[in-house]
Amino acid sequence: MKETRVICPYCGTGCNVDLSIEDNRIVKAKGSCGNYVNDGELCLKGLYGWDYVGANDRLKKPLIRKKDGVFSKEGTFEEVSWDEALELIASKMKEVKAQHGSDAIAGNFSSRSTLEENYVAQKFMRSVVGTNNIDHCARVCHGPTVAGLAQTIGCGSSTNSFTEIGEHSNCIMMIGSNPENAHPIAAMYIQRALSRGAKLIVIDPIKTELAKKADVHLQLKPEHNIPILNAILHHIITNNLQDTNFISNHTNGFEYVKEVIKDYSPEAIEKTSGVPAELIKKAAQMYATIKPAIITHGMGITHFNHGVGNVFNISNLILSTGNIGSLGSGDLAIRGQQNVQGACDMGMLPDIFPNGKKVFDKEAIKFYEELWNCKLDNKVGVRRTDIPDVILEDKVKIFWTVGENPVISDPNTNRLLKALAHVDLYIVQDLFLTETALKADIVLPAVSNSEKTGCYTNAERRVQLNHQAISPVGDIKNDWQIICALAKKMDAQGFDFSSSEEIWQEIRVADPNRYGGMSYARIDKEKGLHWPCPSEDHPGSPILYMNKEFLTPDKKGNFAPVIFVDNKKDIEKAEQDLAKRLKLPSTYPHMAGSVDEPADEEYPIELLTTRKVYHYTVGTMTRRSPALENGADIHGPCGEINQSTAAAYGVQDGDYIAVESRYGRIAVKVEVTPVVPDKVMQMSFHYWEGHANELTSEGADAITRTPTYKAAVKFHKISNQEYAQVLIEKKEKFYSQKITFDEYEEVEI
Numbered sequence: 001m002k003e004t005r006v007i008c009p010y011c012g013t014g015c016n017v018d019l020s021i022e023d024n025r026i027v028k029a030k031g032s033c034g035n036y037v038n039d040g041e042l043c044l045k046g047l048y049g050w051d052y053v054g055a056n057d058r059l060k061k062p063l064i065r066k067k068d069g070v071f072s073k074e075g076t077f078e079e080v081s082w083d084e085a086l087e088l089i090a091s092k093m094k095e096v097k098a099q100h101g102s103d104a105i106a107g108n109f110s111s112r113s114t115l116e117e118n119y120v121a122q123k124f125m126r127s128v129v130g131t132n133n134i135d136h137c138a139r140v141c142h143g144p145t146v147a148g149l150a151q152t153i154g155c156g157s158s159t160n161s162f163t164e165i166g167e168h169s170n171c172i173m174m175i176g177s178n179p180e181n182a183h184p185i186a187a188m189y190i191q192r193a194l195s196r197g198a199k200l201i202v203i204d205p206i207k208t209e210l211a212k213k214a215d216v217h218l219q220l221k222p223e224h225n226i227p228i229l230n231a232i233l234h235h236i237i238t239n240n241l242q243d244t245n246f247i248s249n250h251t252n253g254f255e256y257v258k259e260v261i262k263d264y265s266p267e268a269i270e271k272t273s274g275v276p277a278e279l280i281k282k283a284a285q286m287y288a289t290i291k292p293a294i295i296t297h298g299m300g301i302t303h304f305n306h307g308v309g310n311v312f313n314i315s316n317l318i319l320s321t322g323n324i325g326s327l328g329s330g331d332l333a334i335r336g337q338q339n340v341q342g343a344c345d346m347g348m349l350p351d352i353f354p355n356g357k358k359v360f361d362k363e364a365i366k367f368y369e370e371l372w373n374c375k376l377d378n379k380v381g382v383r384r385t386d387i388p389d390v391i392l393e394d395k396v397k398i399f400w401t402v403g404e405n406p407v408i409s410d411p412n413t414n415r416l417l418k419a420l421a422h423v424d425l426y427i428v429q430d431l432f433l434t435e436t437a438l439k440a441d442i443v444l445p446a447v448s449n450s451e452k453t454g455c456y457t458n459a460e461r462r463v464q465l466n467h468q469a470i471s472p473v474g475d476i477k478n479d480w481q482i483i484c485a486l487a488k489k490m491d492a493q494g495f496d497f498s499s500s501e502e503i504w505q506e507i508r509v510a511d512p513n514r515y516g517g518m519s520y521a522r523i524d525k526e527k528g529l530h531w532p533c534p535s536e537d538h539p540g541s542p543i544l545y546m547n548k549e550f551l552t553p554d555k556k557g558n559f560a561p562v563i564f565v566d567n568k569k570d571i572e573k574a575e576q577d578l579a580k581r582l583k584l585p586s587t588y589p590h591m592a593g594s595v596d597e598p599a600d601e602e603y604p605i606e607l608l609t610t611r612k613v614y615h616y617t618v619g620t621m622t623r624r625s626p627a628l629e630n631g632a633d634i635h636g637p638c639g640e641i642n643q644s645t646a647a648a649y650g651v652q653d654g655d656y657i658a659v660e661s662r663y664g665r666i667a668v669k670v671e672v673t674p675v676v677p678d679k680v681m682q683m684s685f686h687y688w689e690g691h692a693n694e695l696t697s698e699g700a701d702a703i704t705r706t707p708t709y710k711a712a713v714k715f716h717k718i719s720n721q722e723y724a725q726v727l728i729e730k731k732e733k734f735y736s737q738k739i740t741f742d743e744y745e746e747v748e749i
């Protein structure tokens with residue numbers, strides 16, 4: 001039996017896993033011991049989530065839709081050679097580029113692919129196709145974190161490392177993040193801090209497992225972060241708990257926040273948010289006085305029409321108390337996917353190059369035009385959330401999805417399905433014939449993480465090297481190999497890489513500040529290195545801003561005022577009035593937000609979508625592990641409501657219900673639980689059977705277009721037979737080979 005160390009393919013914690021291999025199959029997984037991010041431990045997914053690798057239904061050859069032996073969108077999938085598949089894609093790309101221009105092609109790439117693969121993919125799209133129409137799951141995830149932190153402290157990434165929480169943080173404020181389900185090994189460090197006597201504040205509408213153990217749980221109404229965080233700032237400022245020295249030496253704009261929070265006394269906010277003023281004050285007191293204090297945040301900060309505003313408020317908390325730039329204090333945006341931090345860092349975004357510079361920055365354009373020997377476009381590309389619109393407006397003709405499953409993960413599924421049926425050519429590159437791949441015209445089979453070598457960057461900016469543990473089965477390729485082969489078919493230069501390490505060496509040139517000092521050998525020997533690591537003798541940077549210099553132009557942190565309005569339609573006016581009232585400089589960061597789609601008489605329940613520990617995003621990988629699928633069964637596809645909501649609707653635990661929003665209708669089981677507040681339904685998005693995103697709205701953050709993933713819903717009890725009937729309909733909808741555009745025109749919601 002051979003043992004190889006890989007990086008866990010799931011969450012952004014980035015645990016190191018020792019895989020035992022026998023006859024080219026994974027037979028056992030255990031956490032790598034020693035100084036690794038996970039200190040020998042693994043969660044259920046890292047331990048048991050490996051069956052997908054050797055699953056019988058892995059894609060083994062490229063597929064093209066054919067009718068009578070030739071490519072036809074009306075045809076059925078047939079296996080073809082790589083040469084035929086790539087030749088077809090290259091000829092279609094050339095044709096579309098000539099007829100409609102480069103921007104008629106768009107690609108969404110993958111935080112499951114390595115750094116090297118993301119680098120090559122964005123280089124291909126920018127330098128060969130000639131467009132910035134690239135994006136990935138950060139758009140639907142921590143997009144507001146990246147934008148909000150960049151405007152306030154200069155860099156959109158976590159400031160500290162996980163282990164510091166366990167060893168140094170004396171106060172932890174967790175806002176809209178549930179690491180016991182979503183990042184269990186990060187939660188382990190929080191547990192270690194609690195055993196040391198650290199204080200825990202949880203701000204979450206759900207009584208999560210850590211909320212039960214918290215010193216203070218602010219169980220706010222969903223979408224009420226602005227009033228709560230402003231009220232915390234109110235207590236800090238009115239009681240002079242702020243760090244005056246830090247504010248005057250290292251920040252701008254404190255007076256704006258000081259002015260804005262006047263309307264948000266804890267007593268006033270108690271009335272609207274449902275949280276007792278005393279608890280708000282207690283939380284504020286703890287965060288401002290028990291140092292070092294760290295904030296962790298997740299989707300309960302980003303999935304709002306004011307996600308960036310919420311992040312501004314996190315910066316306001318940090319900057320007012322000086323809780324940054326030292327061991328155990330700062331903000332840990334617990335990034336979602338294995339390599340989502342890395343995909344952002346590689347410039348897999350429509351507005352950012354691999355060195356973090358904007359695509360319209362003249363110097364950056366010149367640098368990359370020289371490095372890649374090409375002409376670059378300076379327009380910001382289309383964002384993932386806007387893809388359905390641009391396709392339906394006939395602006396994008398070819399769409400390519402790599403390592404994402406948007407049919408299940410994007411909001412308002414019916415709108416996306418309509419677009420996918422409309423686009424001229426849809427290419428999907430994945431491990432499986434997913435719900436999304438089934439809607440494609442061409443499917444390219446990819447190698448999975450334990451079958452390849454390359455780097456991933458975890459949520460704490462730690463770059464780690466993944467070693468190939470087994471050989472891929474079938475005629476499948478690494479994502480980077482597919483892209484390089486396609487580049488050659490497009491007659492492009494600069495894609496003659498023969499290993500991922502060769503690509504890595506180019507990345508070190510493309511962004512010397514972050515990676516100059518990181519060779520493969522060094523990353524491996526030092527068990528990962530945190531960027532920036534500009535030279536071989538640089539130790540890496542687990543903590544940012546140690547010198548209290550922020551990465552903003554004047555090196556100061558910017559306070560950014562945020563306000564809450566009752567009605568979404570008043571947001572724009574409120575922002576203008578705020579800028580006038582505070583006399584803000586023209587581009588100074590500020591934001592107003594609201595509940596996006598309030599519950600009303602017709603749709604009286606607010607839907608929240610969250611994660612369960614057993615399954616990962618759309619379940620493509622974890623649902624192929626019997627241990628996880630069976631373990632998760634107690635939750636399954638269900639709508640969680642509390643006893644009082646259940647009683648009001650005459651339903652009981654285990655009943656079947658139809659849940660409807662303005663966008664779609666699904667059927668699930670009821671789970672009655674005390675952790676959910678009144679008139680709220682919690683649901684995971686791991687199951688096509690009870691597919692939450694058929695219900696979610698198109699609501700999105702006004703700055704980044706990150707979806708809210710929420711909706712107002714109604715529900716009623718249905719019989720077992722009705723439930724079975726809905727499941728049959730869903731199976732047809734998601735697993736039929738092809739649905740035409742006309743059929744989607746007919747879809748009645």
Ligand SMILES: Nc1nc2c(c(=O)[nH]1)N[C@H]1C(S)=C(S)[C@@H](COP(=O)(O)OP(=O)(O)OC[C@H]3O[C@@H](n4cnc5c(=O)[nH]c(N)nc54)[C@H](O)[C@@H]3O)O[C@H]1N2
Nearest residue numbers: 176177178182203222223298299300336610611613616617
């Ligand atoms: N098991 C598992 N782990 C995962 C994933 C998975 O699918 N399964 N996905 C990965 C990915 S892609 C990501 S992005 C991360 C996400 O990690 P998290 O952000 O921790 O995950 P969520 O379950 O979405 O938790 C968000 C929390 O926000 C709370 N919340 C909802 N609305 C509000 C609000 O208005 N205010 C506040 N303060 N809180 C609110 C929810 O109740 C929930 O507890 O997890 C990663 N890890």
Ligand SMILES: Nc1nc2c(c(=O)[nH]1)N[C@H]1C(S)=C(S)[C@@H](COP(=O)(O)OP(=O)(O)OC[C@H]3O[C@@H](n4cnc5c(=O)[nH]c(N)nc54)[C@H](O)[C@@H]3O)O[C@H]1N2
Nearest residue numbers: 112137141403404405406409429446609617618620685709
């Ligand atoms: N309702 C609701 N919806 C949500 C969310 C929510 O909170 N609520 N959260 C959103 C968030 S935060 C995220 S990040 C998204 C995640 O959703 P997506 O962005 O769609 O990503 P995944 O579900 O992780 O899909 C990963 C796909 O990549 C494939 N894959 C795995 N490894 C590789 C590889 O090496 N190469 C290739 N080519 N393919 C590979 C897998 O088989 C799988 O099909 O979901 C979003 N959707």
Ligand code: SF4
Nearest residue numbers: 008010011015043046
């Ligand atoms: S915490 Fe995340 S990275 Fe670690 S084993 Fe679990 S899923 Fe994998």
Ligand SMILES: [Mo]
Nearest residue numbers: 141142336337
């Ligand atoms: Mo995510």
